[in-house]
Amino acid sequence: MSMWYGNSYSSYDMPASSEHRIGMRRGRPTYGDILDAxxxxxxxxxxxxxxxxxxxxxxxKLEGNIRTPNDVDLLVLDTTSTQEQIKQILVNANSKFYLIPARDPSATYKVLWYRTTLGIRVKVDLLQPGIMSIPDFSPDLIQYKRYLTHRIPVAPFGLVLLLKLQAWEQHQQSSEYRYHTKHYTDAQDINRLLPLAITAGITCDYLPSDFRREARRRIRSYVQSHPSSKEHWDKIKLRRSTETSTRAQGVTPSRTRTSRDPAHTTAAPRVDRSETSLNALTDGLSRLRIHQDRLRELDSTRTRAIRETANRVSSPHILRTPSF
Known part of the structure; x- marks a missing residue:
């Protein structure tokens, strides 16, 4: 007969979901746990x-942010396998990784977790290029960062910053409270990363032009919410594709030549104005959808409250006449 001694699960056959719930009660993972995973x-x-x-x-965090992360986000440069397949690769290769069904019963995916030596649980998110608008890039741009005995590969700093900006926008626009509140933490991360990115002299020319265009739109939205960040964003150049291709050919745009050519002088501002108007319209529609979702949620809550009140009022009450 096998016995279960304290925290040891080696000789006790317990369902993965039950073991996971017990492990979650052991506390939040430390930075060391995150790095181990x-x-x-x-x-x-x-x-x-x-x-x-x-x-x-x-x-x-590895680039110098103060906040300790809650989980592990890894970008796997594999576009031939599915997310569920790359999760299974870890589970098959290392018994510390395991899968748990998602909270949503209708979801077809599973959530990947890591079990530390002390039984602490660490959530691991595996991402791929093409998912959540994450662009592809050359693996040669990956840099390794050291922390004590750990040596972790990190995506290019420019991409890390712009993906954090993308997360800020998505969380800000979310109608779910648990996601919406995360945009405050995203903003704190961005504000701490901006000076570090400028000092590091980051470049973003390796990113696709459409991703840089979306980044410029998000920056304008971010500056509206955080005006003090404008001076930092202004120092991070996200050149348009035409300017990037011109510099790649070794040709430096001339201000004098542009001023003498009336066609170029009038066309450029027109393109900028069109892009600005389109971005403003997109931002306005996004905010409108957010307000509509919140109004629907409030209306649903109000409707439920009215029904519950009506049920309580209409429930039969049997009054008994006391006998004397």
């Missing part, structure tokens, strides 16, 4: 010849 995952993928790098909160 990332290191073990990177080791598995690199042994297979697959490049992987940190993004999200872990990458921000």
């Amino acid at each position: 990332a290191t073990d995952a990177v080791r598995v993928f690199e042994a297979r010849g697959t490049r992987v790098c940190a993004v999200g909160g872990l990458a921000c």
Whole structure:
């Protein structure tokens, strides 16, 4: 007869979901736990010849952010496998990784977790280029960051910053409270990363033009909410594709030549105005959808409250006449 001694589960056959719930009660993961999970995952993928790098909160921390991340976000540069397949790669290679069904009963995916030596649970998110508008880039741009005995590959700083900006916008526009409140933390991360990015002299020319265009739109929206960040964003150049291709050919645009050509002088501002108007319209529609979602949610809450009140009022009450 097998016995279960305290925290040891080696000789006790327990369902994964029950073991997971018990492990979650052991407390939040430390930065060391986060790094252990990332290191073990990177080791598995690199042994297979697959490049992987940190993004999200872990990458921000390794770039100098103060906040300790809550989980591990890894970008796997594998576009041939599905997300569920790359999750299964970790589970098959290392028993510390395991899968738990998603909260949504209708979801077809599973959530990847990591079990530390002390039983602490660390959530691991595996991302791929093309998912959530994440662009592809050359693996040669990945840089390794050291922390004590850990050596973690990190995505290019410019991409880390702009993905954090994208997360800020998505969380801000979310109608779900648990996601919407995360945009405050995103903003704190961005404001701490901006001076570091300027000092590092980041460039974003390697990113696709459509991703840079969306980044410029998000920056304008971010500056409206955080005006003090404008001076930092102004120092981070996100050149348009035409300017990038001109510099790549070794040709420097001449202000004198542009001023002498009336066609160029009048056309350029017109394009800028059109792009600005389109971005303003897109921002306005996004805000309108957010307000509509919140109004529907409030109306649904009000309707439920009215029904519950009506049910309580209409419920039969049997009054008994006391006998004397």
